[in-house]
Structure formats: C-alpha cells, structure tokens
Amino acid sequence: MSNLTVLAGAPVLLVQLVVSGILVGAIFALVAYGMALVWGVMNIINIAQGEFVMLGGYVVFFLDRAGIAPVFGIPVAALVLYVVGIALYHTIIRRIVGRDMFTSILATFGISILLQQLANQLFSADIRTVRSGLPSLFFADGMITIPEVDLVGFAAAVVVGALLVAFLRTTRMGQAIRATAQNARAARVLGIDTDRVYATTFAINCAICGAAGGLVAMTWFIQPYLGLTYTLRSFMIVIVAGLGNLAGVIVAGAGLGVVEDLAGFVLGSEYQTAFVFMLLVVILVGRNLWLARERRSLR
Amino acid sequence: MQRSVKTLAAACAVVALAAGAGVRTAAAEDTITLGAAVSLTGKYSVNGKNTQDGYNLAAKVINEHGGVKVGGKAYQLKIVYYDDESTSARGAQLVERLISQDHVDFVLGPYGSALTKAIVPITEKYGVPMVEGNGADRGLFTKGYKYLFATLNTSDYYLRAAVSILADEAKREGRDPKSLKIAIAIENDNFSQDVRDGVEEDAKKYGMQVVIDDKLPADLNDMTATLTKVKALKPDALFISGHEKGAVLGIREVAAQRVYVPMLALTHCDSAQITEKFGKDANYAFCGSQWDSRMTYSDRWFGNPQKYAELFNATFHYEPPYQAAESTATVEVFADAIARAGSLDRAKVRDAIAATDMMTFYGPIKFDATGKNIAKSMVMYQVQDQKYVVVAPAKWATGKPIFPAPQWDKR
Numbered sequence: 043m044s045n046l047t048v049l050a051g052a053p054v055l056l057v058q059l060v061v062s063g064i065l066v067g068a069i070f071a072l073v074a075y076g077m078a079l080v081w082g083v084m085n086i087i088n089i090a091q092g093e094f095v096m097l098g099g100y101v102v103f104f105l106d107r108a109g110i111a112p113v114f115g116i117p118v119a120a121l122v123l124y125v126v127g128i129a130l131y132h133t134i135i136r137r138i139v140g141r142d143m144f145t146s147i148l149a150t151f152g153i154s155i156l157l158q159q160l161a162n163q164l165f166s167a168d169i170r171t172v173r174s175g176l177p178s179l180f181f182a183d184g185m186i187t188i189p190e191v192d193l194v195g196f197a198a199a200v201v202v203g204a205l206l207v208a209f210l211r212t213t214r215m216g217q218a219i220r221a222t223a224q225n226a227r228a229a230r231v232l233g234i235d236t237d238r239v240y241a242t243t244f245a246i247n248c249a250i251c252g253a254a255g256g257l258v259a260m261t262w263f264i265q266p267y268l269g270l271t272y273t274l275r276s277f278m279i280v281i282v283a284g285l286g287n288l289a290g291v292i293v294a295g296a297g298l299g300v301v302e303d304l305a306g307f308v309l310g311s312e313y314q315t316a317f318v319f320m321l322l323v324v325i326l327v328g329r330n331l332w333l334a335r336e337r338r339s340l341r
Numbered sequence: 342m343q344r345s346v347k348t349l350a351a352a353c354a355v356v357a358l359a360a361g362a363g364v365r366t367a368a369a370e371d372t373i374t375l376g377a378a379v380s381l382t383g384k385y386s387v388n389g390k391n392t393q394d395g396y397n398l399a400a401k402v403i404n405e406h407g408g409v410k411v412g413g414k415a416y417q418l419k420i421v422y423y424d425d426e427s428t429s430a431r432g433a434q435l436v437e438r439l440i441s442q443d444h445v446d447f448v449l450g451p452y453g454s455a456l457t458k459a460i461v462p463i464t465e466k467y468g469v470p471m472v473e474g475n476g477a478d479r480g481l482f483t484k485g486y487k488y489l490f491a492t493l494n495t496s497d498y499y500l501r502a503a504v505s506i507l508a509d510e511a512k513r514e515g516r517d518p519k520s521l522k523i524a525i526a527i528e529n530d531n532f533s534q535d536v537r538d539g540v541e542e543d544a545k546k547y548g549m550q551v552v553i554d555d556k557l558p559a560d561l562n563d564m565t566a567t568l569t570k571v572k573a574l575k576p577d578a579l580f581i582s583g584h585e586k587g588a589v590l591g592i593r594e595v596a597a598q599r600v601y602v603p604m605l606a607l608t609h610c611d612s613a614q615i616t617e618k619f620g621k622d623a624n625y626a627f628c629g630s631q632w633d634s635r636m637t638y639s640d641r642w643f644g645n646p647q648k649y650a651e652l653f654n655a656t657f658h659y660e661p662p663y664q665a666a667e668s669t670a671t672v673e674v675f676a677d678a679i680a681r682a683g684s685l686d687r688a689k690v691r692d693a694i695a696a697t698d699m700m701t702f703y704g705p706i707k708f709d710a711t712g713k714n715i716a717k718s719m720v721m722y723q724v725q726d727q728k729y730v731v732v733a734p735a736k737w738a739t740g741k742p743i744f745p746a747p748q749w750d751k752r
Contacts, residue, residue, distance in 0.1 A: 048573050055569050062565045159382065167386045169585045171593065171618055178597055185572060189597040262562050263589050267384050271560045306566025312529055312556035314566065 045308045058186045059307055063300030065192040068199035069261070071295025072254045073272050074279035075203060075288060076247035082285035083223040083243045084139050086146040090154035091276055092269025094248050097157065098123050098255025099172075099264035100165055106172045115172075116198070116256035123252030127245030139240055140226075154269060161266035172259040195257040199295075202253060203288055206246070219243055223286070278322050372419045373409060373679065375400075375672070376445030378435035378460065380452050383427025388612070388664050392452045392475055394657050395668025396420055399676075402642050402652070409676045412683050418672065421445055429459035436460040440467045446685055447471070449671055452664070454478030454496070454532045461489050470691045472674045474667030479535045482711040490694050490712040492670040492703065494719050496532050497539030499629035500580055502721040502733045503606035504543040506627070507578050510744040524553035524576040524602070526567045526591075528583030536582045536608060536629075552576050557583050564590055568600045577745075578604035585613035588628075596622035603745030612662050616727045625746035628722045628729070631663035632703055636720070636737050640702035642673065649702040670703035 049055055073095055080088050101119035102112050110118070134153065138146045176190035210216035221229045222239045230236050254272075258264060279298055283290035298318065305317035377396060380389030400418040408415045421443055425432035432451050439445045440463065448464050450457055450473020457476025461484075464471040470488045477496040481489065508518040523544055527537040534556070544551060552574045555567045561583060571579055579602040581591035588609045595605060596619065607615075610628035634650035643649040649669070653661040674697055679685065682693035698707045704717035721733035723742050730740035 045570065048570065052573050055573055058569050058572075059566065062569075066563055066565070162382060162384075162386055167384055169589050169613060171589060173619070178599055180599065184599060187598040187600075191597070258562075262593070263586065265384075265586070268562070271562055302563075303566045303569075306555075307569060310555050311526065311558060311561075311564075311567055315558050315560065 045310075049307065052185070054182045054185045055307075057182075059303040060300050061186065061188060062192065063303040064296040065188070065196045065299070066261075066303075067296035067299025068196040068292070069254055069257050069295075070272070070275045070279060070298060071292045072199040072202060072257075073251055074276035074283070074295055075206065075291045076250035076254075077276045078280045078283070078285050078287075078291055079206075079250075080244060080247045081280060083219055084135075084240055085143065086135070086138065086150065087143065087277070088247065089147055089150040089273055090157060090269070091247075091251060092272035092274075093154045093157040093161075094123055094126070094251030095255040095258060095272045096161060096264055096266060096269050097126065098252030099259035099268075100161065100170070100255075101252065102256035102259050103170045103172050103264060112172050112174060112256060112260050116253050119252040119256045120249040121252075123255075124245045124249040126252075127248030128241055130248070131241040131244045135244055136237065136240065154273070158266050158269060165266065167266055169263050169265045170259065171263045172256075174260045189261075191260050195261055198253065198257060199292075202250060203292060206250070207288055209246075215239070215242055278318070281322065282325055371414070371416055373411075373416045373447075373675075373685065374443070374445045375418060375420045375447050375449050375675065376423075376436070376439030376443060377420060377449040378423045378425040378432050378439065378451050378456075380427040380456065381422075381424040383425075385427040385452050385456070388475070388662075389424075389427070389452045391612075391662050391664040392450075392668045393422060394653070395474070395661070395665035396449055396672055398653055398656060398665075399642075399669040399672030401656075403672065403676050406642055409679050411679060411685060416679075418676065420449065420672075425451055425456060427456075429455055432456045433459045433463055436463045440464070440469055445469075447675055447687070447690065449473065449668075449675075450475055450491075454481065455530075457481060458531075461486055464488050468687055468691075470675075470687060470694055472671040472694060474669075474671040475664060477535070478531045479538070480531060482713045486712060488691055490674065490697075490708050490714075492674060492706055492714050492717075493631050493667045494717060495713055496535035497542070498719045499536045499539065499608045500582065500606050501539045501543045502629065502719060503578070503580065503604065503627045504540055504547065504549075506721065506733060506742050506744070507604055508547045508549075510742065511577070519548035521547070521549040521578070522552045522574065522576040523549050524567075524571050524574065524579045525551060526553065526555045526557055526564065526579065526581050528561065528587055529556040529558060533582050533584070533587070537580075540580050557587065561586060561590065564594045565598070568594055568598055571600050571602065572598075576602060578602060578606060580606045582608040585609050588613035588615055589618065592619050592623050592626060599749045601746075601748055605746070610722065610724070611729065612664065616724060616729070620727060621752065623724045624727065624752065625743060626724045627732070627742070628724065630720045630722055632666045633663075633720045633722070633729075633731055633737070634661070634666075635731060635739060636704065638702050638704055639700055640673075642676075643669075643702045646702045666703045670701050670706065673701050673703075674699070674706060 077091050080086050098119040101122050102115035105115040138149045174191040178187045178189045218234045218239050222236050279294045283294040302314050306314040379392050404417050408417045423435040448469050448471040452475045454476045472490045474492045479495045479497050511518050527533045553570050588607045592615050606627040608629050615623040634646045636646050650661050677699050678693035682689040706714050707716040709715045718734050722729040723732045731737050732742040
C-alpha cells in the first residue's frame with residue numbers, strides 16, 4: 043500500500059495515470075468498436091480481431107521502411123485491410139453468418155492462428171516498431187509527460203469513430219447495415235442485399251483494425267503474436283459497453299485504460315491484467331443482479 | 342473435400358517415410374548423430390533459427406577439420422532437426438522421438454529455458470547426455486539432473502555486473518552504496534525472474550534499497566504505470582528485463598516519457614536491435630550479454646571470436662548474436678568430450694563432458710556438479726554514441742561506463 047502513499051504525496055501523478063490511460067484506451071476503443079459492429083450486425087464474435095491489428099501494424103511498418111510516413115501509412119493500412127476483409131468474407135466468413143455462435147468463434151479462431159503463423163513465416167517473430175519522430179509534451183515540471191503520438195492515436199480514434207457514425211447514419215449502405223442489424227430477414231424481404239451488407243461490415247471492421255494497428259506500431263511495437271491482447275481487451279470493452287453504443291465503447295475503452303494504469307501503479311504490474319478481469323466479473327455479476335431486479339418487477 | 346483430405350494424408354505419409362529413410366541413412370557407421378528440437382516456427386522462431394545456425398556452423402567446421410576421432414576412427418557429425426513450434430509439449434514429444442525412433446546418439450538443447458525444462462526429464466529418463474546453450478533458468482540446475490550440461494551463464498548473472506558498476510560508480514562519487522535506491526521492472530516468467538533474483542541478491546549485498554519491484558505481465562504492451570512510479574520515487578537505477586519486448590518497450594517508453602534515471606540496465610538489447618530502432622534514445626543504456634565477438638578467447642576450430650563472427654556472417658549473412666555463439670559452443674563440447682571418451686557409449690561420454698575443461702571462442706567451459714558452466718563470465722555493454730561499448734569485465738573493457746547518464750535535456 044506504500045504506492046498509495048506515493049500517490050497521495052504527489053497527486054499530479056494521478057493526472058498522468060488518468061491522462062495516459064485515456065489516451066491508450068482510445069486505441070482499444072477503436073478496435074472494440076469494430077468488434078461491436080461485426081458482432082451486432084452479423085452475430086459473429088471475431089477472435090481474429092487482434093490479428094487484423096497486427097497486420098495493419100505490419101503494413102505501416104513496411105511502408106515506413108519504404109520511406110512513407112506513418113501518417114500516410116495508416117490510411118493505406120486501412121485500405122489494405124479492407125481488401126483483406128472482403129477476401130476473407132468471400133472465402134470464409136459468409137459461410138458462418140447466421141450459424142451457431144460457436145461455429146463463428148471456432149472459424150475466426152482458426153483465422154487468427156493462420157494469420158499469426160503466416161505473419162511469423164513472412165515477417166519473422168522479430169519485434170518491430172515505427173518511429174513516429176514526434177516529441178513529447180511536458181507539464182507540471184516534467185511530472186506529466188504526454189507523447190504526442192498518444193494524442194495522435196486519440197485524435198485518430200475519435201475521427202474514425204465520428205466518420206463511422208456519420209457513415210451509418212447518412213449513407214444508403216450505412217442505413218442498410220443498421221437495418222440488417224435490426225432484422226436481417228425483414229431487410230432481405232425489403233430488397234437489401236444482405237450479403238453485400240455483411241461483406242462491407244466485415245471489411246469496415248478490418249479497416250478500423252488496420253488503422254489501429256498502425257497506431258499500435260507507432261506507440262508500442264508489433265510482433266506476430268500480439269493479437270490476443272487486443273482481442274481480449276476489445277471483447278471486454280464490448281461486453282461492458284454493449285452493442286451499438288459508440289459513446290459507451292469510447293467511455294469503456296478509456297475507462298479500461300485508466301483502470302489498468304491505476305491498478306498497475308497501486309498493486310504492481312503483475313496484478314494489472316488480473317485486476318481488470320476481476321473488475322469485468324464484478325461488472326457482469328452486478329449487471330446480472332440489476333437486470334434480475336428489473337425482470338422481477340416486470341413479472 | 343473428403344478426397345482431398347485423403348490425398349493430403351497420403352502425401353503426409355510419403356513425406357514421413359522419406360524423412361524416416363533419411364534418418365536411417367544418417368545413422369550410418371561413420372557418423373555421430375546429434376538430435377535437436379528447436380523452435381523454427383512460433384514465438385521463439387528468431388532465436389530458434391540462431392540456435393540452428395550455430396549448430397550447423399559448428400558441425401560444418403568440425404567436419405571440415407576431420408570430424409571427431411574416436412578410437413583412431415574419424416566420425417562426421419550429423420544433426421537431425423525437428424521443429425518444436427515453440428511449445429513445450431511438442432518439444433518433449435519430439436525429443437522422445439529423436440531418442441527412441443531416430444536413435445540419435447546425443448541430444449543438443451532447444452532454444453530457451455521453457456523448452457529445455459520440458460525435455461530434460463526425457464533425456465534423463467533415457468540417460469542421453471544433453472549439452473545446451475540456451476536454457477539459462479537457474480531452476481534447471483537445482484533438480485539434480487545428471488545428463489544436462491549448459492555452456493552459458495545462468496540468468497541470474499545477466500545484470501549482476503550492472504549492480505556492481507552502480508556500487509563502484511557511487512563510491513567514486515563519494516556516496517555510500519547503502520544510500521542507493523533501485524527499481525526493478527522484470528517480466529513474470531522463470532527466466533526473467535531469475536534475472537531479477539540476481540539483481541536483488543547483489544543489491545542486498547551492497548545494502549541498496551529496492552523501491553520498486555514490478556513483475557511485468559506476459560502480454561505487456563505499456564509500462565506507464567511502472568514508469569510513473571519511477572518518476573515519483575527517483576531511483577538511482579532502473580532494471581528492466583523481458584526478452585526483446587522488454588528491451589524495446591523499456592527504451593521506447595523511458596525516452597518518450599522522458600523518465601530520468603542515472604542508470605538504465607536491460608537485457609536482450611542486441612537481439613532487440615535497440616540502437617538500430619531507437620538511435621540516440623538508446624544511449625547510456627547498460628545491457629547484459631552472454632558473449633561479444635571482441636573478446637580475446639582462443640578456439641581449436643574457429644581460431645578466435647572475431648574469426649567466428651566473420652565466418653558466421655559470411656555463411657548466414659547476419660552478425661552472430663550470442664544465442665548462436667553459445668549453440669556453436671555446445672557442439673564443440675560434444676566433439677571434445679566424445680574424443681576424450683574414446684567411445685560413443687552414453688555413460689562414458691557423459692563422464693567425459695562432466696570433466697570438460699576447455700577454451701572456446703565463446704569462453705572457457707568447465708562444468709560444476711550441477712552441469713552449469715562456471716568458468717565463463719557475462720559481458721556488460723553500455724550503449725555510447727549508439728555503439729555497444731564493453732564496460733565489464735575489466736579485462737575486455739573497450740571503454741569506461743558513463744554514470745550518471747546525463748539529464749534528458751542535455752543529451
């Protein structure tokens with residue numbers, strides 16, 4: 043508990059932990075929003091989510107090596123992953139839409155293993171990073187530092203989120219996606235090509251992950267096996283925030299980042315992940331009790 | 342669909358038969374067959390390849406020098422490989438296969454402590470000597486294994502030299518080492534925690550105070566929590582270890598958050614390529630390493646470390662990391678011991694290995710009763726002007742340690 047005394051002695055550190063937690067959480071939120079989209083529209087839990095992040099990271103890494111700055115690399119990564127998404131949809135995903143959820147989990151789990159090993163064969167297990175070349179900002183006598191690349195990540199997460207909302211609200215395809223999410227059968231009856239809707243939805247998710255992967259390569263590092271971290275985090279965010287709730291996803295993502303940082307500081311890094319998952323259990327149990335109460339009053 | 346599965350199965354069977362036939366010819370009269378399960382795919386595949394390259398170069402050069410003489414007859418070395426896919430269960434399975442089906446004479450170690458731990462019970466069960474160069478976990482040498490030998494220093498030695506440098510430099514500044522505070526952020530796995538134990542033991546010896554002792558999670562991707570603590574408590578040294586990932590994150594985040602510590606000590610710097618990746622940001626970091634090609638050891642087959650490095654580079658087109666060097670040394674130990682034993686009998690060779698006392702390009706090799714090499718010492722680098730400068734042991738130092746590191750705004 044001595045760490046608590048440290049925190050009490052220098053509350054400015056709390057600001058550092060909260061701010062960097064929010065900035066980090068934004069990238070998780072981005073990946074989670076893609077997951078929520080696919081889950082909500084197609085009823086597929088995509089276990090390969092983290093692998094798309096990894097692939098996006100590699101695209102930005104190789105472009106950076108070829109002399110293309112990450113700022114331009116990120117949109118390219120999104121585009122490349124969009125194409126990957128379309129290809130995956132037509133080869134595998136379309137066969138599991140509408141099937142049992144267990145089938146989709148198994149299939150995407152298979153995709154995730156395949157992508158991991160492919161990446162390992164093609165790019166080797168070396169740990170790669172992309173240098174953003176951006177400086178850090180200092181506040182409060184250097185006690186608070188914010189790497190500008192984190193701000194870029196946060197801004198990108200917000201922009202992509204906003205674009206997505208605009209897309210879903212205003213375009214024909216966006217409306218078709220929402221209609222399909224509400225009732226796929228009715229949408230088909232009304233002439234919506236749900237196959238195309240599913241393909242677009244899945245590819246958009248891949249594109250979002252690709253962009254997030256570029257940010258990950260700039261902020262931390264990439265390697266073929268980093269996927270699980272992002273799949274788990276986004277799964278958790280979606281569980282807490284619920285489907286089709288962008289604001290909720292961003293809040294849950296930022297909250298996750300903050301809680302992880304605080305837990306890491308106070309309890310030590312070894313309990314960082316454990317604490318977060320304990321919290322998940324508490325939230326789920328709590329929500330279940332809350333819902334049970336409502337069910338009772340309905341009866 | 343079903344037909345394609347059948348075809349695939351048939352193809353697999355043919356390949357397996359062909360591979361089996363290959364092994365049988367390999368065990369011909371005048372060859373000594375060594376078996377190795379190394380990680381050619383999976384998360385250890387980079388280091389697994391280093392290991393394989395090290396083994397191959399050793400076999401090639403020893404064979405070119407006339408092979409191994411046993412009782413007046415020259416034997417060629419031959420190595421049979423399997424890919425353990427970086428998983429322990431697979432490693433154990435494959436070693437069982439190497440011994441009972443492929444009938445290899447001896448076993449070479451896999452890459453890494455975890456895999457080594459998984460296969461020792463098998464080699465012990467069959468009484469097959471295994472010399473390994475990549476399992477540094479101290480726990481491997483406390484279980485009373487009889488057939489296990491390691492050419493490298495155990496992991497608790499990786500950063501001990503950094504602690505002594507810290508104490509010496511503090512004394513030079515007129516400070517009592519007891520006044521020093523250190524922070525430890527080391528990954529939560531057997532190997533890394535051994536590194537941590539070594540640091541803690543030596544720090545305690547000097548009376549230093551451990552103010553942070555974080556165990557980094559395996560899915561580590563952000564060290565902000567730990568580094569914020571470092572900012573608050575201002576320790577004199579920060580020790581970070583977590584394989585390549587730990588080195589990369591350590592340099593990246595310490596620099597991005599401008600966390601100042603007079604000494605930053607890491608492991609796996611060269612294999613993580615921190616100078617190439619981070620340029621100036623990597624400066625002043627201390628790094629523990631098993632080996633350096635600038636050491637002045639001598640070797641029967643390779644001449645010296647420089648010549649080894651040149652040959653390795655010419656053969657595989659990259660600088661040999663220590664993971665390759667220590668693997669080469671394990672094959673040398675076998676060649677030396679088998680010749681002295683004058684027999685391929687496993688028990689006799691085991692005793693000959695235990696009596697090893699040789700000089701190699703990798704360093705002197707002499708095993709204690711538990712099977713670990715006690716003759717060699719670790720190397721401590723400091724990154725100065727984006728180059729690795731050897732600062733310890735004193736005999737091979739190519740420069741003096743810079744301590745304390747300059748503040749960030751003066752770099």
